[in-house]
Amino acid sequence: MDMDEEMEVSREGRRRELEDVSSVIALAKLDEKDLKPVSQALFFVEDDEESDFKILELNKELLECVQEGKSLVIRGLEDDEAVLCTDDATYEIRGAETSNSMLLIPELIFPDDVPNSLEERIIEEKTVISVIHNYFELRRCQPRVNKIARLLESSVYRGKEHENEVSGTMYSLEDLLDIVQCSNKELASALAEIEAYNINGYWRLLEFDYHFRVLTYILNLVEENSWPFDEVPKNETLESLSTLVPSDILEQCFGYYSEATGTYSDKGDQLFKLKEHKVCRFLAKVLLKPAGKFNLEEFLEAWQQSVPEGMKTSIQHLNGLALVNENESPPVAQYFPESELPDDPGKRFELLFHVKETWTLEAITPFIERLAPNKAGVSALLLKYARAYHSPNGKGRLYAARHSK
Structure with a gap:
């Protein structure tokens, strides 16, 4: 039945x-x-x-x-x-x-x-x-996109001459959507944030030295032609460097480091402005990554000298990229990228308070804001994983490990 x-x-x-x-x-x-x-x-x-x-x-x-x-x-x-x-x-x-x-x-x-x-x-x-x-x-x-960089690290692009040496898996957009827990729009935003490149249908990172080389080509061309950094002709730039860098990579790199101004040159070429924040930040990474800790005063001087004429470096450009510790003698800057910190909030706070015992709200926020959907979320994380107290010198509130003395 x-x-x-x-x-x-x-x-x-x-x-x-x-x-x-x-x-x-x-x-x-x-x-x-x-x-x-x-x-x-x-x-x-x-x-x-x-x-x-x-x-x-x-x-x-x-x-x-x-x-x-x-x-x-x-x-x-x-x-x-x-x-x-x-x-x-x-x-x-x-x-x-x-x-x-x-x-x-x-x-x-x-x-x-x-x-x-x-x-x-x-x-x-x-x-x-x-x-x-x-x-x-x-x-x-929050979209869970931190794994994207780790996935793409196995197939970094170092130039055409090294393509036969790539043994890691390469991922298309569809492949990443199958693996990464985020929406289509959030994935596109995350790929732009880590400056990933679409090369023959696959998303890849540029090897650091190669990345530096491509950006340097662009910056040197601007300097050689005495172009103001906010009046860079796009087509002329791409044509001038086409024999040095594959056109798709060159155009994407130019797009990451510049923005349209809405104006045109006398030749009808669209003019772009180099993004001061991104250029200064990358050049700071060039100086800090191989150095470990860097004397802050010497770093700031070398950093300013490395950026295009007219640009002004700022400590704010280092948010989420480096630690600035003015309590050491002498003060130092240290390469400390947020993207390499643990995704787990507890483990992240443990590491943050290990490298630096006390933090101001302004200093710690760039290292935790990606874990929170808004400002209220940042406050909630600090309430759960940190202990707040007023600075002895009266300069505001500080945060320390919850169980610290």
């Missing part, structure tokens, strides 16, 4: 009649004339197996995505905690319980679906195919 036959036998033994419905209405002290002329008798599936149905709670924005036919994608490898992604946002999926039982009933009739032509009451039998006490809720979270 199959399940449908079992259900029919079960229903025959407890089938509802119109008299039963009328009795219930009377007991409830309701007037049958005030009710819709359709009564639905519910029957439960006699099956002890766990339901295959899962309930997912959607907020207004996610519901609109579904209603508009947009995609919601669950992403994560086997060892990852699953996330749900829209085109531009990422949500963590968390299990939750409800004290009320939720009944899953296909083809249930709602009041607005009852035809007006019915004059006499009818009974519809409906099957409860699942009783659900658990559901999944979604919370907006």
Whole structure:
């Protein structure tokens, strides 16, 4: 006997009649004339197996995505905690319980679906195919993109002459979307942030020395032609360097380090402005990465001399890239990139307080803000993992390890 036959036998033994419905209405002290002329008798599936149905709670924005036919994608490898992604946002999926039982009933009739032509009451039998006490809720979270750089490190680009030496896996955009827990828009933003390059359909990082060489070609050309750093002709730059660097790499590098000004040269060439923050930051990395700790005064002098004429270096350019410790004698600058810190908040704070016992809010924020969705999230992280106290010299609040003396 199959399940449908079992259900029919079960229903025959407890089938509802119109008299039963009328009795219930009377007991409830309701007037049958005030009710819709359709009564639905519910029957439960006699099956002890766990339901295959899962309930997912959607907020207004996610519901609109579904209603508009947009995609919601669950992403994560086997060892990852699953996330749900829209085109531009990422949500963590968390299990939750409800004290009320939720009944899953296909083809249930709602009041607005009852035809007006019915004059006499009818009974519809409906099957409860699942009783659900658990559901999944979604919370907006930061995209989990830190692994992108680690994935791309195995196939860094060092120049055409070295391509036959590349043995690591190369990843297309589709490959990364299968692995990285983020939305399409967040992935594009993360690739731009780490300055990844699309080379023949695969996203790759430039090897550091090669990267420096390409940027130096651009900066030297600007200097040789005495172009103001905010009046750099794009086409002339690309054409002048086309024999030194592959055109796709050169154009992407130019795009990372410049922005359109909306003006044109006398020859009709669109003019671009070199991004002071990005150029200064990369050249700071060139100086700091091989040096370990650098005397701060000597570093600042060498750094300013390395940037194009007209640009002004600033300590702010080092946010998330280096530590500046003015309490040492003499003060020092140290290469300390945020991108290489642990993703786990507890481990990250442990490392931060290991390298530096006390932090100001301004100094520590660049090293933790990526773990938090907003300023309130930064405050919450500090409240959980750090201890705040007022500076003895009255210069503001400082943060130390929660269990430090």
